[in-house]
Amino acid sequence: MQPVATGVAWVHPAESGRLDAMGDDSDEALMLRYRDGDAAAFATLYQRHKGGLYRYFRRQAGPVADELFQDVWLRVIEARIRYQVRARFSTWLYQIAHNRLVDHWRYRGRRPQSTATDPETLADGRTPALVAEQRERLLRAHQVLAGLPAEQSEAFLLRAEAGLGPTEIAEITGVPRETAKSRLRYAMNAMRAELGEPS
Numbered sequence: 001m002q003p004v005a006t007g008v009a010w011v012h013p014a015e016s017g018r019l020d021a022m023g024d025d026s027d028e029a030l031m032l033r034y035r036d037g038d039a040a041a042f043a044t045l046y047q048r049h050k051g052g053l054y055r056y057f058r059r060q061a062g063p064v065a066d067e068l069f070q071d072v073w074l075r076v077i078e079a080r081i082r083y084q085v086r087a088r089f090s091t092w093l094y095q096i097a098h099n100r101l102v103d104h105w106r107y108r109g110r111r112p113q114s115t116a117t118d119p120e121t122l123a124d125g126r127t128p129a130l131v132a133e134q135r136e137r138l139l140r141a142h143q144v145l146a147g148l149p150a151e152q153s154e155a156f157l158l159r160a161e162a163g164l165g166p167t168e169i170a171e172i173t174g175v176p177r178e179t180a181k182s183r184l185r186y187a188m189n190a191m192r193a194e195l196g197e198p199s
Contacts, residue, residue, distance in 0.1 A: 027089030035080045042080075046073065049093060052161035056097060059145060059157055061104060068104060072097050091168045094158055098172045101154075144194045148187055155180060156187035 027048065033041035053072065057065035075096050086092070145153055151173070158164045158172060170180035 028085045031080070031083055031089050032085065035083045042077075045089070049090065049162075053093065053097060056094070056157050056161045057101070059142075060101060060150070060154060064104065068097075068100055071100055075100070087171070088168065090162045091164065091171060094162050094164065094168075095172045098154070140194055144191050145187075148190060152183045152187040152190075155183040156191070159184055159188075 027045060030041040030045050034045065050069075054065065054069050057068045061068055072093070076093065079096075083092075145156065148156070154173065155169050158169045164172070166177055166181040166184060169184065170177040173180060175183075
């Protein structure tokens with residue numbers, strides 16, 4: 001049975017203080033509204049996070065990214081009734097994504113290196129020289145990412161695509177914070193060195 005929209009989401013007292021600080025349009029407030037039957041709230045969450053989540057899978061799982069991406073959103077839908085605000089929504093979402101990716105690797109019997117090789121198409125409206133330069137930098141960034149150990153690549157993607165910090169990356173990947181911080185630092189240093197940026 002689908003929950004009925006009430007117009008006002010029921011909020012557990014433990015969630016109330018967090019939501020006051022986040023605002024009505026925060027991801028967490030939207031997920032609570034979706035939990036209580038507001039389908040439009042889910043549509044907003046999906047629009048906010050679909051790009052980053054898809055790139056997270058595309059750059060780590062290549063051809064099965066579509067399947068994993070859809071599986072995660074199905075799991076979000078299935079878990080909505082049990083949802084409570086215990087962390088940022090993005091941390092919760094990428095925890096589900098990480099677990100799905102680990103399941104995928106376990107099923108395949110190995111954890112591959114990053115499969116990212118193809119840069120995404122850039123937007124129009126720039127000079128051909130600028131577009132060519134940006135595509136070249138993007139291609140080099142993808143090559144660096146593909147050459148990193150999978151753990152470093154994932155840490156970088158969680159930072160770049162979801163905006164997560166070392167504490168959240170550690171929580172998602174199940175490692176100590178210092179390990180997550182180290183993986184992220186190695187990945188960032190490799191990227192800066194290849195792209196000629198100051199560290």
